[in-house]
Amino acid sequence: MCYVKSSRPDRMRINVLVSLEGCRFAAAYFERGIFMDRQYTKIDIVRSILDEELKKIEDEELKRCAYVHLYGVGQAAAFLAMKRGFGREFAELAEIAGMLHDYSKYVLNDEAYHAEKSAKYARAILEKGKVFEVEDIKIVCDAIYNHSRKQEIGNAFCEVLKDADEMQHFFRNPTENYFFEKERIQKLMKELGV
């Protein structure tokens, strides 16, 4: 059975849409002979849209880096969001912000002004998903837009994304000094007690 729990009653319509999308994913798993009794969420919807674009990247090395970095930052962002006291729904938004934050850099292989451009594409993807509230789209896209300004301290949600971005780069290779010596990583290690 596919279902989505929500603490917000006004999300019933959204949950029905998510449930329908979730059933579509579940059906795909059944077709492949895999049974998973799990909950399908908005992240699955964004992932399906993002994966379709990632599959189109022709350069295999760029594609590998895209999967590792975008999903790595997504998971780091969800972790940091919860560590900092955000609820699970914001952790979900943080993960989505991480998944989309460098969209232009990887999917379009376009690094110039990639934060601003990625925010624009993220908005289009989230609107296409049809399950996000306007305020949630704004939170995610504002964080993506500002994530390259690592020298500045932004709002708490944006800081989660910036730290998750650096965290994924650092843990990709913990013996590399470039990221280890960054002030943001040093502060993060202290916060995490590692």
Ligand SMILES: [Fe+2]
């Ligand atoms: Fe990044």
